[in-house]
């Protein structure tokens with residue numbers, strides 16, 4: 001059971017609250033995100049043929065994947081890794097420092113820490129074990145599904161406003177970065193470092209579809225209407241319409 005970890009995590013996150021409403025809202029956003037990513041992982045793992053131990057490792061990794069966000073925000077007041085530190089690495093350091101995984105057997109602990117450190121890489125490295133690859137991919141799919149929910153709450157007209165959540169991008173309704181379009185046309189994930197405008201963020205979220213590993217995740221993306229909503233936010237140019245069509249094909253694989 002992972003109930004004791006859920007309880008520990010709740011307590012742990014509480015220690016990052018400061019009483020400042022804006023700062024606390026950012027901490028609570030990441031806490032809620034962590035629980036929602038756990039819920040997504042719990043929806044995905046039953047569709048895979050996993051041993052109970054592997055499913056448990058995936059669920060723990062989902063819960064803890066953003067453990068680095070809390071020290072990151074406390075120290076740097078941003079969620080932008082390029083302006084602060086890699087939050088996957090911060091997460092491993094924080095979980096080790098707090099002995100959060102001390103009750104796990106060493107193999108499970110290694111899976112959880114490995115998934116935490118790799119959840120935010122642009123691409124999964126080759127040469128890792130099948131088990132680690134599987135656990136990490138469950139976390140990456142779950143994470144993406146929930147981040148898209150959060151980002152849509154901010155991107156849709158009249159939505160929430162937060163420069164921190166939006167990673168400080170410029171709000172210009174017509175502009176977008178063509179280098180990101182080129183990456184998507186090549187079937188690749190967009191690069192955070194190239195992102196300048198809100199539309200780039202929308203494009204980046206669409207490009208994540210290329211990295212969704214499991215059919216269940218692709219179904220959820222479609223059934224929740226994310227494709228239509230994200231495409232509807234973009235300027236109506238022929239090149240962006242083509243991208244929407246292409247993503248639709250990938251989702252139906």
Ligand SMILES: [Fe+2]
Nearest residue numbers: 065066087120
């Ligand atoms: Fe993350």
